[in-house]
Amino acid sequence: MGHEVIAFVRANSDCKPPQLAGAQLRRGDVTNAASIEEHGFKGQAFGAVISCLASRSGTPNDAWAIDYQANANILTAARSAGVSHMILISAICVQRPRLAFQHAKLAFERDLRESELTYSIVRPTAFFKSLSGQVERVVKGKPFLVFGNGELTSCKPISDRDLANFVADCLDDEAKHNAILPIGGPGPAIAPLDQARMLSELVGKEVRIRRVPIGLLNTIVQATSLAGKLSTTLAAKAEYARIAKYYATQSMLVLDDATGLYDSDATPEFGIDTLFDSYSEKIEYFRQNPTSECWETEKWCPEEDSNLHILANTST
Secondary structure (H helix, E strand, O other), X not given: OXXXXXXXXXXXXXXXXXXXXXXXXXXXXXXXXXXXXXXXXXXXXXXXXXXXXXXXXXXXXHHHHHHHHHHHXXXXXXXXXXXXXXXXXXXXXXXXXXXXXXXXXXXXXXXXXXXXXEEXXXXXXOEHHHHOOOHHHHHOOOOEEEEOOOOOOOEOOEOHHHHHHHHHHHHHOHHHOOEEEEEEOOOOOEOHHHHHHHHHHHHOOXXXXXXXXXXXXXXXXXXXXXXXXXXXXXXXXXXXXXXXXXXXXXXXXXXXXXXXXXXXXXXXXXXXXXXXXHHHHHHHXXXXXXXXXXXXXXXXXXXXXXXXXXXXEEEO
């Protein structure tokens, strides 16, 4: 059994990323319920909907508009179109919610679970590109930044390709229906210092480490939180600071509710792509393109690589 794929992308986007090769592109606005129905579903029947939506900034207004309301718009349209299955890409960090976008994601997860649709809620760990922001600076001889001792957190990162394959499996694998599915890439779990060791091996010399004390993040969070009471712009910066602190102190692994600790062994693994191979590819790219400003911009279409599109699937 195969699936015809319809990808609902931004109305103002004119790029066609390689990840969507073979899919039919439709354009519209996920924040507009009428646009989803008129330009996305177009009165047609679909077997399933996959939501890859995520707010860009994570600030409260953005999070509730995208992580919650846009997904709610899609759920409403899916019901009207007779869709029987919705697959949601959420995030593993909602296990310990402290940020606006996490609460928004959880609110929609609850709405989806309480709907009549079959659901598959996929909670990935870290993405490769989330752990690749320092590759270019290391290639240029700058130090690798870590918080605390560099071993406060760890994760099992998963590639876009492996995650896409896992999500596609949710369509037909009944074991993944009506389930919350944490998923990581191949183990073992990787800490920031492990990332630095990988980069050292790949660049052929020891990468310098610069440690940033967690106390500094605490100070920044406190200062920006106070300043955030004065304006929405400063409030957004305060949320950015809280997000930074969260990821500097929380592992992206399954959380054991009984112990309150993250459990690497309990975090499922899937796929074959490794962060080491991804780093190797990026380093080679930067060496061949030393004036490039951004790996992602050069290799992919930035608008469509931001996880802000919807894939609707129907069996053929």
